[in-house]
Amino acid sequence: MEDHFVTVRTYHDYITAQLILNALHDAGITTFPLSESSALPPTDEYHIMVPEHEVDNAIDVIEKNEEF
Numbered sequence: 001m002e003d004h005f006v007t008v009r010t011y012h013d014y015i016t017a018q019l020i021l022n023a024l025h026d027a028g029i030t031t032f033p034l035s036e037s038s039a040l041p042p043t044d045e046y047h048i049m050v051p052e053h054e055v056d057n058a059i060d061v062i063e064k065n066e067e068f
Contacts, residue, residue: 017046
């Protein structure tokens with residue numbers, strides 16, 4: 001069965017997005033490679049995407065790490 005990835009958060013700061021990705025990886029959660037918005041004109045939006053079945057766990061990890 002193929003995983004469908006969904007966006008669980010969007011950040012406007014690359015470093016924050018990367019820190020959240022690291023926390024998700026440390027928790028064993030698979031992520032889609034960090035993607036920038038494809039909007040024109042370009043924006044600084046970094047989308048955190050995880051498999052649909054891992055959304056609840058990902059949100060828990062994100063909320064704990066957003067407190068930093």
